[in-house]
Amino acid sequence: MGLAEQLKQKILEGYQMTKEEALELYDEPLVEICRAADEIRQFFCGNRFDICTIVNGKSGKCSENCKYCAQSAYYHTSAEEYPLLDTEEIVRQARYNADCGVLRYSIVTSGRCLNDDEIRQMCEAIREIKEKVDIEVCVSFGLLTEEQFRRIKEAGASRVHNNLETSRRNFPNVCTTHTFDDKVRAIRAAMAAGLEVCSGGIMGLGESAEDRIDMALTLRELGIKSVPVNMLNPIPGTPYEKNERLGVNDMRRIVAVCRYLLPDAAIRLAGGRGLMEDKGEGCFCSGANAAISGDMLTTAGYTVETDLKMIDRLGYKVYLS
Template identity: 40%
Template sequence: MKWSNEVTDWYSLAEKAIHGSNLTLEEGLAVLEADNEEILPIMQAAFHVRHHFYGKKVKLNMIMNAKSGLCPEDCGYCSQSIVSTAPVSKYSMLDKESLLAGAREALARKAGTYCIVASGKGPTNQELDQVIEAVQEITSTMPLKICVCLGILKADQARRLAEAGVHRYNHNLNTSKANYPSITTTHTYDQRVETVKMAQSHGMSPCSGVIIGMGETNEEIVQMGYALRELGADSIPVNFLNPIPGTPLEGTKRTSPIRALKVLALFRFICPSKEIRVAGGRELNLGTLQPLSLYAANSIFVGDYLTTDGQEVTADHQMIEDLGFEIEMCALSAV
């Protein structure tokens, strides 16, 4: 791959990332604060890193909203929280057959990872039993990785999920430690960190990410990347706030497409070998620039999110094909 003189600095960041040197705060800020005219050289450098570790493969994930609404938490971004007035579906944990049907749909969408997500601070024992029963059947009959997101876990719950065959546990940091109290007050940033570490200690691959656009500073965005690198998150969903009417953050200005691309490039430079996933808010915030996101990221969600619509599945498949990329099918031996 040849580089012009104009992109030497970005190329240096890419080479630094590939060879295991950590991005400095000043270098991270330079990515976020670069002139918009630099976006193509930045994305070219990010692709250099992405290609080194993942080639042109794209991992697909599908979310199942296994329990909706009914949440006692006050997360300002979430339509399912106790402080939200958004008109969302409310139902208790889905039964095994519904979760199995979701897994079959994930396969139909060419997803390699099936994400079972439930609202609430943490699972009850009965809810955990329902999820475990479904996971055991899915893992014994379908070529899918299972990622579970049930909130804050107790040690015994983490052990049981791992023993049942859960590959990954998701618990997003969402924002910086400094910004956290302005977003959520019913639990702490440290509790989230502890849950990610607990899942990892029981053999589940840690999945943790962020939501961009909730009042954080550029320095805090860089620090979020550092925090996820320190945690050793294997999969990093980068969400961009969808300010849903009825939530405390409704009316928040969306992240511009070019800024979103800079953020994705930044996370690729900070966590070069990790799965960077363009997650919630992709369609709203990136708009027509969605294809460019895959020059930094190597993973997307296909289909709808928890309470918001995603891009039509065949459009995602076509986008990947048009880029000359290929869908990575599930390899259960990988992390």
């Protein structure tokens, strides 16, 4: 019995894999890791698949210097710039996505954090969505305080998105205008306010396998159950524009090891999926069981209709995670 199978059996019995075991597993044959990871997914999550969509609620002129981001004011890219969308447009898009069969809709805004007036505007939009549309609302508004998160929850949002992006060790190589601890504090503040949290990272930033595993271990420590796994799309004009793009098998290996470390989480293919030749199908057979559909902020994704057909063909059923 190979290592992938041995560790799978232990995880099915409730074992938590160690960092050392994860590092060893990472180099095991891909087919074995992916097959076992999918069996772990089936055991803990069944055929449940969580699909969500996002709206770029405020774009560009971001004060932060994240090296991967087209919206940072530090870099010259072709990303569109505009202030907060009005309530009518945000509600219109929520209704459109609900009509397409999507169960969760996320409002994402650029910048370190929204100010109090912007939060007031977004709370109005969230309240109107909850009054008029049958859909869950998720928000990604940056590094807010617990009090600000409470206002958002009271308006009707159920989940906050805030990616760690990478490991604590690698984070200073990716961004210097805020810290890894700033991220963790915001995640804990959202949890204290009673919100669920969605948090993951971007693969292809120059990180090592150890960085990827360390990030997953931090997510496990924080108790995160919705984990976006993004693949870097090297955007011209950003410092990472010449980074080598990862391949489908790289991403399959990453999501499979994440499944071992986070056996009952919704592991969500997110940004960069549009660059994969198979639209992420290989990852959905290797432990991933969730996705962001539609456009991805500044890059194109796949249509909800196309994704729902693939999800059905693979034997999944759409549920909220």
